[in-house]
């Protein structure tokens with residue numbers, strides 16, 4: 529039997545970003561979505577702030593999201609910088625994914641925890657989502673298009689005050705197994721003091 533550490537390392541190393549144009553049309557089952565979100569909540573969180581907040585788009589709501597992303601891109605991009613290809617991708621990607629989860633951070637009123645620590649906690653929650661998705665044989669894509677951090681996005685998602693949207697997480701089954709990833713060895717990113 530494979531050891532726990534081998535299973536975990538395998539999931540970590542095989543997790544891959546795959547964009548929706550490479551998703552199949554197979555829908556993700558609701559209990560799987562629920563499990564992904566439940567596992568997200570087990571991320572570390574300073575002061576037990578649990579700052580994550582999710583808005584799940586599926587079914588016809590994906591078209592509403594696509595329309596918003598296009599409008600938001602145009603609203604938050606100077607006209608001479610608008611890229612037609614990017615615009616088209618924003619219009620079609622939500623419809624290629626089974627579910628899209630808006631990744632949000634909600635701040636507790638009067639919290640003493642610095643904002644960057646709540647941001648870090650939400651990022652940890654996203655990694656839990658990624659790893660859970662990988663364990664279910666799913667792929668995902670964390671997308672942060674132009675306008676992600678704008679007030680227009682907060683309004684769309686029902687966020688206010690110090691809350692923020694940190695991106696859109698596209699989820700689905702891949703048409704084919706993702707390619708192997710690559711990383712710089714940890715030794716090149718590590719300084720030891722002994």
Ligand SMILES: Cc1cc2nc3c(=O)[nH]c(=O)nc-3n(C[C@H](O)[C@H](O)[C@H](O)COP(=O)(O)O)c2cc1C
Pocket residue numbers: 543544545546670671672673695709
């Ligand atoms: C906070 C965050 C935002 C990201 N936003 C984008 C994005 O807007 N567009 C994109 O192509 N990839 C985005 N990515 C995904 C990276 O491109 C991807 O993780 C990287 O290419 C490494 O590939 P891997 O995830 O398969 O290891 C984002 C990742 C993170 C952590």
